[in-house]
Amino acid sequence: MEFDYSPKVKDLQQRVQRFMDEHVYPNEKAYKEELEANTQAGKRWSPLQTIEKLKPKAKAAGLWNLFLPVDSAHASGYDGAGLTNLEYAPLAEIMGRVVWASEVFNCSAPDTGNMETLARYGSEEIKAKWLKPLLEGEIRSAFAMTEPEVASSDATNICTRIEKQGDHYVVNGHKWWISGAADPRCKVFITMGKTDPEAPKHSQQSMIVVPADAPGIRIVRPLNVMGYDDAPHGHVEMYFDKVKVPAGNILLGEGRGFEIAQGRLGPGRIHHCMRLIGQAERALELMCRRSLSRTAFGKTVAQQTVTQERIAEARCKIDMARLLTLKAAWMMDVAGNKVARTEIAMIKVVAPTMACQVIDWAMQVHGGGGMCDDFPLANAYAHARTLRFADGPDEVHRNAIAKWELGKYGAYGKDAEAAVTRGA
Structure with a gap:
């Protein structure tokens, strides 16, 4: 496995980061204000123009449908970025730093998984009717x-x-x-x-x-x-x-729902993990900045030993989760989703748990501020906690991992394959 990103991916990282800096972070406040205004006007479920106005900019910048893997791009007749899972991972991480940002690039769930499903398993008629407008961002x-x-x-x-x-x-x-x-x-x-x-x-x-x-x-x-x-x-x-x-x-025909679920949920699971690493990175950044700016008992919060321990542990946990995510993505690319099932299950357990812990530590450093929407941490925590259920709860994935491991020494192998599908 190559640990360095290709020049193509490095260029895309810079472009996505620049777009986030120029268009997404400056609009976080506008997003909240528009949602509040819509609520007061009785239009809470109306599309937010803060996001809609950024989508043409992302398209024009060539940062649209970055998630679409090579096989699905060919099946859909739409080129997209044609990235592998490994190439997409660092881009999804950057988008994941703001919960709503991935929609700006037409890379948000559940549309991404649905588009891949329609590209792989839909008839030409279904692709024309539903996939094309989804890829264009015209519908959800x-x-x-x-x-x-x-x-x-x-x-x-x-x-x-x-x-x-x-x-x-x-x-x-x-x-x-x-x-x-x-x-x-x-x-x-x-x-x-x-x-x-x-x-x-x-x-x-x-x-x-x-x-x-x-x-x-x-x-x-x-x-x-x-x-x-x-x-x-x-x-x-x-x-x-x-x-x-x-x-x-x-x-595909009657009785093939589980087969489709495996094809759909493998990429969906790892995309969530990629974005969670971005959320955790931002939480760590906020934790460091806040701890350096606050003084308690004669020292900055950053000088308190407990804070330093948590910052160090957060750095270790994020980097370990990222490496496992990249390994899973690489396995999906070179061997397919079925062969990569153990790595996908492992990162689906590791990433949400890691993100919950890192965000929780960041909230603690922020004190009361960490519990309100003056900072993005409370919302990020709710999102990360949800992902310990979405696409299969921790327990199902842990059981599958254990059975596959035990299967090396005897029984359980076939049982585990069924288990992870049931937890899809």
């Missing part, structure tokens, strides 16, 4: 998987029904934590549900593309994470009530 999307009635960490539990009726499928189900569904620009759902409850356990589930304006879709409410509702993006509770969808919208 959602991924409807998690359900409130079952433990969705075991995806075989998912009970939404996708039933064939003539030349259509009818979708009935109750979902929640569906990110992006509250956004008025959300025009399509990739939805997971059972097509055949009698089939073998891992062949019961399928995925289907559901237009957001289909009759029978009902948004119940936006959910919040530690008080943050992530407007206008949102995470909603919703119902599919006798939603009729053309049969051609099924992806």
